[in-house]
Amino acid sequence: MQRIYIFKRFERFWHWSQALLIALMALTGFEIHGTYKLLGFEDAITVHTTSAWVLIGLWVFAIFWHLTTGEWRQYIPTTEKLLAMVRYYVTGIFTNAPHPFRVTGLSKHNPLQRLAYLVFKLVIAPTLWITGLLYLYYNAWEAWGLGDLDLETVALIHTAAAILMVVFFVGHVYMAFSGQTPLAHLKAMITGWEEVEEEKEA
Amino acid sequence: MTIVKQSFWTTIAIAVVVAAPSLAMAIGSTADHGKFEALDQQFASGPEVTRACLTCHTEAAKQIHGTKHWTWDFVNPKTGQRLGKKNVINNFCVSATPNIAECSSCHVGYGWKDDTFDFSSEENVDCLVCHDTTGTYSKKALRTPGKRKPNLKKMAQSVGPTSRATCGACHLSGGGGDAVKHGDLDPSVEHPDVFLDVHMDADGLDFTCSDCHGAKSHKVEGGRYDAKPHGNGGMTKHGKDEEHSHATCQSCHGDAPMKDEKLNEHTDKIACQTCHIPEYSRGDYPTKTWWDWSTAGTLDVDGKPFVAKDDWGWEVYNSKKGDFRWQRNVVPDYVWFNGTIRYTLLGDTFDPAKVLSVNALDGGPDDPDSRIYPVKVMRGKQPYDAVNKTLTAVQTTGKDGYWTTFDWDTAIDRGMTSVGAPYSGRYGFVETEMKWLITHMVAPADEALGCPSCHAKDGRLAAIEGVYIPGRDSNRLLDLAGYVLVLLTLAGVALHGALRVVFALRRRSRT
Numbered sequence: 001m002q003r004i005y006i007f008k009r010f011e012r013f014w015h016w017s018q019a020l021l022i023a024l025m026a027l028t029g030f031e032i033h034g035t036y037k038l039l040g041f042e043d044a045i046t047v048h049t050t051s052a053w054v055l056i057g058l059w060v061f062a063i064f065w066h067l068t069t070g071e072w073r074q075y076i077p078t079t080e081k082l083l084a085m086v087r088y089y090v091t092g093i094f095t096n097a098p099h100p101f102r103v104t105g106l107s108k109h110n111p112l113q114r115l116a117y118l119v120f121k122l123v124i125a126p127t128l129w130i131t132g133l134l135y136l137y138y139n140a141w142e143a144w145g146l147g148d149l150d151l152e153t154v155a156l157i158h159t160a161a162a163i164l165m166v167v168f169f170v171g172h173v174y175m176a177f178s179g180q181t182p183l184a185h186l187k188a189m190i191t192g193w194e195e196v197e198e199e200k201e202a
Numbered sequence: 203m204t205i206v207k208q209s210f211w212t213t214i215a216i217a218v219v220v221a222a223p224s225l226a227m228a229i230g231s232t233a234d235h236g237k238f239e240a241l242d243q244q245f246a247s248g249p250e251v252t253r254a255c256l257t258c259h260t261e262a263a264k265q266i267h268g269t270k271h272w273t274w275d276f277v278n279p280k281t282g283q284r285l286g287k288k289n290v291i292n293n294f295c296v297s298a299t300p301n302i303a304e305c306s307s308c309h310v311g312y313g314w315k316d317d318t319f320d321f322s323s324e325e326n327v328d329c330l331v332c333h334d335t336t337g338t339y340s341k342k343a344l345r346t347p348g349k350r351k352p353n354l355k356k357m358a359q360s361v362g363p364t365s366r367a368t369c370g371a372c373h374l375s376g377g378g379g380d381a382v383k384h385g386d387l388d389p390s391v392e393h394p395d396v397f398l399d400v401h402m403d404a405d406g407l408d409f410t411c412s413d414c415h416g417a418k419s420h421k422v423e424g425g426r427y428d429a430k431p432h433g434n435g436g437m438t439k440h441g442k443d444e445e446h447s448h449a450t451c452q453s454c455h456g457d458a459p460m461k462d463e464k465l466n467e468h469t470d471k472i473a474c475q476t477c478h479i480p481e482y483s484r485g486d487y488p489t490k491t492w493w494d495w496s497t498a499g500t501l502d503v504d505g506k507p508f509v510a511k512d513d514w515g516w517e518v519y520n521s522k523k524g525d526f527r528w529q530r531n532v533v534p535d536y537v538w539f540n541g542t543i544r545y546t547l548l549g550d551t552f553d554p555a556k557v558l559s560v561n562a563l564d565g566g567p568d569d570p571d572s573r574i575y576p577v578k579v580m581r582g583k584q585p586y587d588a589v590n591k592t593l594t595a596v597q598t599t600g601k602d603g604y605w606t607t608f609d610w611d612t613a614i615d616r617g618m619t620s621v622g623a624p625y626s627g628r629y630g631f632v633e634t635e636m637k638w639l640i641t642h643m644v645a646p647a648d649e650a651l652g653c654p655s656c657h658a659k660d661g662r663l664a665a666i667e668g669v670y671i672p673g674r675d676s677n678r679l680l681d682l683a684g685y686v687l688v689l690l691t692l693a694g695v696a697l698h699g700a701l702r703v704v705f706a707l708r709r710r711s712r713t
């Protein structure tokens with residue numbers, strides 16, 4: 001076994017605070033939606049909007065960080081080994097076959113992850129931010145020249161994206177326990193270090 | 203003997219006046235009416251008092267002549283409809299005009315008994331009914347004085363501004379009795395505590411009616427014939443101009459008075475009253491919510507009219523009037539309202555098989571002047587012309603009125619004749635409803651409605667159409683798709699995980 005440093009301090013901070021915020025927002029969001037009762041509508045709104053602002057702040061930092069460090073390249077999609085990954089999750093993982101992808105500091109995400117995170121970052125999250133901000137500034141639409149928009153549409157898109165977010169969340173949490181050892185990924189995101197199998201000299 | 207008696211009472215009156223600080227001082231006025239020569243006389247009648255008032259207040263009667271309080275006649279500029287107490291029909295006592303000798307006990311004049319009343323007479327303006335401060339003025343006592351004559355001199359010498367008591371003498375007992383009509387105005391508003399009404403709270407702000415319903419030149423601002431469900435874009439001043447009536451919440455509080463910006467943002471769709479008057483009839487009185495005239499006329503075994511009361515002492519049946527229902531602490535109904543009310547007037551036809559709206563409130567979600575507004579809905583059954591399909595005026599009072607004859611046919615015939623409307627000779631009873639704007643009985647801020655009152659599936663605004671209300675509204679299909687998607691994901695993940703465990707155990711048992 002070999003230990004390599006994958007997740008830098010900022011990345012880990014960003015990941016966990018985002019995870020917490022999104023969990024809170026999903027929890028309060030669906031309460032606002034009327035799915036269940038938890039905090040009460042008023043507190044749910046307060047938590048939801050406060051978290052929204054914190055999350056937006058965090059994202060501004062994260063975008064800046066990705067751009068300045070060049071880490072955004074981690075999310076460029078690739079088809080290389082994509083099928084191999086799919087095959088691994090469908091069969092290999094059960095038979096203890098070797099993982100087709102090897103993480104390195106330069107390439108942290110396997111091709112499936114890349115794709116999933118890209119959808120998260122380019123589709124689900126921005127849809128939530130944009131419709132969420134619109135929702136928040138509903139009374140300013142007229143002044144922004146968006147008078148033709150209607151709240152129902154914005155709310156429905158926001159809800160639809162939130163549903164996708166929950167689906168992503170469930171899948172993502174499960175995958176976190178699907179590393180070389182069940183806790184390997186989790187440890188990596190906490191300490192920054194992941195244990196990987198020694199690479200055989202080619 | 204009477205002279206001795208009067209001087210005795212005068213002595214008492216003087217003693218009271220001396221002992222208590224004079225009213226002029228109490229209200230900070232620069233004029234003490236007790237010192238005016240014109241008022242230092244024994245008045246024999248109301249009009250005599252008025253003549254004395256007019257010697258100084260030269261324009262007062264002319265001003266009154268131009269008001270709804272005097273004419274009972276009002277043309278709604280928005281609809282062109284001719285309203286006013288003289289013209290409208292309601293589902294309480296139905297119509298004033300055929301019964302004017304009785305109903306004019308709430309007219310600001312002396313002597314309106316029939317259509318010979320002189321509306322140009324200045325001395326027939328009743329100053330005291332609004333400006334008495336002794337609390338002893340009573341139109342009834344003045345019309346039919348008993349042994350003890352009302353002390354008009356004392357009243358004249360202590361006149362002052364209007365009060366909740368003077369306005370309330372009529373407005374807190376509209377519909378023929380205490381608390382009957384409005385729901386948000388009943389005699390408990392004369393001395394309310396802070397919980398009943400934050401503004402009129404007798405131990406607090408102690409607003410009088412005119413603090414909001416300002417009256418420049420005796421023209422009282424506000425009123426439901428030409429109502430305003432929202433402000434005018436800022437604060438206003440009494441009587442500055444009539445367009446910008448003072449009688450809105452916003453005229454003092456502005457358009458965005460709340461600390462929470464999100465709450466302020468609700469004011470584009472929701473009237474202040476909707477959240478700040480969580481219930482009406484919160485005082486000591488229930489209000490009437492049902493009046494069924496069709497059951498009137500049942501007499502007791504002796505052939506006499508009778509009255510039945512509920513456990514609280516409120517009339518639930520009266521031979522003269524029919525069945526009643528009363529309610530207390532009532533959650534209002536809510537409707538879109540833009541300030542325009544359309545009455546069903548005499549002559550307007552309708553379908554008697556349906557519940558008739560006596561006054562329809564205009565407005566809707568796409569109208570920027572509309573707000574969601576609380577109303578008391580008064581329901582009941584009342585007579586109508588079964589052939590012409592119109593509402594009818596009814597003479598209830600007097601020796602030929604229904605309350606004496608118990609004969610609908612003549613009562614309606616006489617009623618219709620007095621308003622100059624045709625009557626086919628056949629009547630029926632139509633179910634009607636009438637909406638009363640709820641705007642008084644404003645609760646303290648911390649008693650205002652919270653979010654979940656409306657942001658819930660079965661909240662107070664469940665019936666309001668045309669707006670998306672988070673927490674109330676959702677798309678069934680989307681919700682269903684959401685549940686299915688999330689459950690499938692959970693199931694998939696659980697299955698995958700279980701398979702991993704099974705395979706791992708198998709591997710271990712093999713080695």
Ligand code: HEM
Nearest residue numbers: 025026029030033052128129132133135136155162165672
């Ligand atoms: C920048 C991010 C976000 C902003 C600005 C935002 C803002 C809002 C706002 C303003 C509302 C309406 C609440 C109200 O009535 O005042 C709302 C509702 C909601 N939010 Fe968000 N939100 C964001 C992110 C999220 C996320 C990450 C989730 C879930 C994972 C989420 C789920 C929901 C749901 C389900 C509703 C209820 C929608 C409805 O029933 O109409 N939101 N959000």
